[in-house]
Amino acid sequence: MSVLSLSPEVARARKQGKPIVALESTVLTHGMPWPQNLETARRVETDVRAAGAVPATVAVRDGQLCVGLRDAQLESLAQARRVAKLSRADLAACIATGGSGATTVAATMIAAAQARIPVFATGGIGGVHKGATDSFDISADLHELAATPVIVVCAGAKAILDLPRTLEVLETLGVPVIAYRQDTLPAFWSATSELQAPLRMDSANELARAHRIRAGLGIPGGQLVANPVPHADEIPQSEMRPVIAQANLDAEEMGITGKALTPFLLRRIHDLTGGRALQTNIALLRNNASLAAEIAIELADTGHIA
DSSP states (O other), rough: OOOEOOOOHHHHHHHTOOOOOEOOSSSIIISSOOHHHHHHHHHHHHHHHHHOOEEEEEEEEETTTEEOOOOOHHHHHOOSSSOEEEEETTTHHHHHHOEEEEEEEEEEEEHHHTTOOEEOOSSOOOOTTTTTHHHHHHHHHHHHHHHHHOOEEESSSSSTHHHHHHHHHHTTTOOOEEESSSOOOOEEEEEBSBBBSSSEOHHHHHHHHHHHHHHHHOOOOOEEEEEOOGGGGGGOOHHHHHHHHHHHHHHHTTTGGGGHHHHHHHHHHHHHHHHHHHHHHHHHHHHHHHHHHHHHHHHHTOOOOO
16 A cells, blocks of 8 residues: 555646655744744745746655645644654654654655655755764765755755765765855855865756766766855855854753754754844745756656656
């Protein structure tokens, strides 16, 4: 019995060969406060549609891996409390026990691949946490990128992470890390960083073509597209570094680790910036959704679904 449940809109789009963009749901449950989480989810879906593609927000509901949520389902998820945060390790267990939960980058990639959706837009990927040489706290997102053939459009890894080590792990795993229209990697809230991008591409057509060629060569895994937040919306690294340092110190003093760490840090940074970080987060999510839709259209035009 299949555990995959496509919304009617996504099912029609897939049947007709229309472009589809997968979207994660942890941004609803763990990344933003109410009601901005619901407002942002709706805006991102609207941005995907405005660019000519079909949005497919992913979540697990009552033991079904749902690809595409109705608006009422989005609202219900946005208001839910103590929602499970699902990654590769616990996705199947949640489904098997009839549970519900929000999908991380890794889990959303798995769902997208199962639904034959080749493009996924998110805010920022997980990576190597600061202090990982002692804690070994490294996100499953990195290994998923090396294994699952989905293009992930993001604003880089979340800037709360150890960005140089995250880049090193991605390079070791053979994941193409492609900066969009610039030579340095973006750092989530900041459009640029001191890290040079291993690769650069300047159009959705190039990104789609590289994805098709990788598939033709039999190379496993996806591509990471690092799309900088618009400069008008960014918070420069010089401003963010002390804020991130304070948030990490607060987490350490409170003993917050594991899956609870990233949501805590995002909330704390929101507070420390007086809400400015949240507005930047919303801007980069919308920007990534629009680019992902462009890539999806390029792939659909060539008949490439997955």
